[in-house]
Amino acid sequence: MSSKRTAAFPAEDATVSEGVIVPETAGRHRPATAASPGEPLLVVEDLRVQFTRGGRKINAVNGLSYELAPGSMLAIIGESGSGKSVSSRALMGLLPPTAKISGSVRFDGRDLLGLSEREMQSLRGGDIAMVFQDPARSLNPTMKIGAQITEAVRLHSDLDKKGAQARAVELLKLVRLPAAERRFHEYPHQLSGGMRQRVMIAIALAGEPRLLIADEATTALDVTTQAQIMELLVELQQRLGMAVIMISHDLGLAASYAQDVVVMYAGRAVEYAPTKVLFANVRMPYTHALLGAIPALDREPHSLFEVTPGQPPDLSALPKGCPFRPRCSNATDQCLEMPPFTEHDPEHWFACWHPVGSGTGKHTANGEQR
Structure with missing residues (x-):
């Protein structure tokens, strides 16, 4: 049985909001x-x-x-x-x-x-698909973006060239690339960094x-x-x-x-x-x-x-015990022993003898405070 796919992506429009990301x-x-x-x-x-x-x-x-x-x-x-x-x-x-x-x-x-x-x-x-950090290095500068997406679509589907090109335009619309039909015929250097990253996401989605x-x-x-x-x-x-x-x-x-x-x-x-x-x-x-x-x-001005x-640390010469020990203000001699990575609280795993908020309390090898 062929592993290639022919299912189409959803065509509904959705709004992509803008805003600054905050931890709260x-x-x-x-x-x-x-x-x-x-x-x-x-x-x-x-x-x-x-x-x-x-x-x-x-x-x-x-x-x-x-x-x-x-x-x-x-x-x-x-x-x-x-x-x-x-x-x-x-x-x-x-x-x-x-x-x-x-x-x-x-x-x-x-x-x-x-x-x-x-x-x-x-x-x-x-x-499994992957989107890499730098789209300028991931995209072929000598190929139009439409050809690069079409290549990915054909690799993961049974579509012919014309059908794959139509799917590529559909993918560009799915990732909200403006003027998708025109961008299909452009080279990576003609796009902004954000547009190139959208193209990379479209390529990653080609195989669903x-x-x-x-x-x-x-x-x-x-x-x-x-x-x-x-x-x-x-x-x-x-x-x-x-x-x-x-x-x-x-x-x-x-x-x-x-x-x-x-x-x-x-x-x-x-x-x-x-x-x-x-x-x-x-x-x-x-x-x-x-x-x-x-x-x-809410940070004080100029603080x-x-x-x-x-x-x-140098991964070829890690310090003894906890690798964060040389940089940690909570470190003690106990930190010369590697802390276990265990579930100390429900659904909360960490590896530290002296976690934040625990004062100077010591912990056993099982992670229990004593």
């Missing part, structure tokens, strides 16, 4: 297609990615675990080098052969890490994926365009029933759009909870530091932002 709107964009109470769409367990460079082992991802329900949005947040993008490329099978990958990544019950490249190609772009990974998809855009792209992703998620993984360094985006948040540091998950739970009771000092770097309207001292 935590969880307001819950998708209309609620996750089913059954099995999650994606289950990542103890994912590890290791590279070897110059004889040194680099643990880019070190024991990452999370779940994603159908039709929901998960945000993976962290500084550059925390392992966010590497983990997503591991899901897509886009890492070089030199990467040593272990753990389990089950998509709809199927372990992706055991698949051959040919099997991954049948899933990539169809069941069940999971869309947006890897820093709004980083290079201005605030207004960033809000428009995020509103567009949420609208498409609701209309098409997709699950979305949003990878970003911006906790404000996570607060506004995601249902669950994973905070990563040095290749590890350090805090994981539903959005409303996490923002109501941040526990990990690193997450607290990220929140302190977000501008707030300084909170600054986290030091630099992210």
Whole structure:
């Protein structure tokens, strides 16, 4: 049986709102297609990615675990080098052969890490698609955007050239690209950054994926365009029933759009909870530091932002114990031992001996305060 698809996208119009994203709107964009109470769409367990460079082992991802329900949005947040993008490329099978990958990544019950490249190609772009950070580097500058979208449509459907071109225009309209018929015949350099990102989203949607990974998809855009792209992703998620993984360094985006948040540091998950739970009771000092770097309207004029001292650690030479210990004001000698990543509160996982709001209380290896 052919794996290619012929189903058309919804044609209804919907309004894409504009606005500045603020943390106070935590969880307001819950998708209309609620996750089913059954099995999650994606289950990542103890994912590890290791590279070897110059004889040194680099643990880019070190024991990452999370779940994603159908039709929901998960945000993976962290500084550059925390392992966010590497983990997503591991899901897509886009890492070089030199990467040593272990753990389990089950998509709809199927372990992706055991698949051959040919099997991954049948899933990539169809069941799982990805939008990358820089559309200027992802789009072919020598091809008109219509030809690039048409190519993606034909790869994942049985449509002929004329039908694929019509679908490509339909996709451009779906992502709210102005004057879609005219833009179809233009080159990437003739479009703005926001328009190019909409084209990348259209290409990602060509195979009607069940999971869309947006890897820093709004980083290079201005605030207004960033809000428009995020509103567009949420609208498409609701209309098409997709699950979305949003990878970003911006906790404000996570607060506004995601249902669950994973905070990563040095290749590890350090805090994981539903959005409303996490923002109501941040526990990990690193997450607290990220929140302190977000501008707030009620901040005193000319007041300084909170600054986290030091630099992210070298992944080939991590410090002993908690990797955030050298930069953490709560650190004690106990932090020379790696804290377990456990569920300390209902639905709230974190890895810290001295979490925010706990004073100087010590914790046992099971995460219980004593």
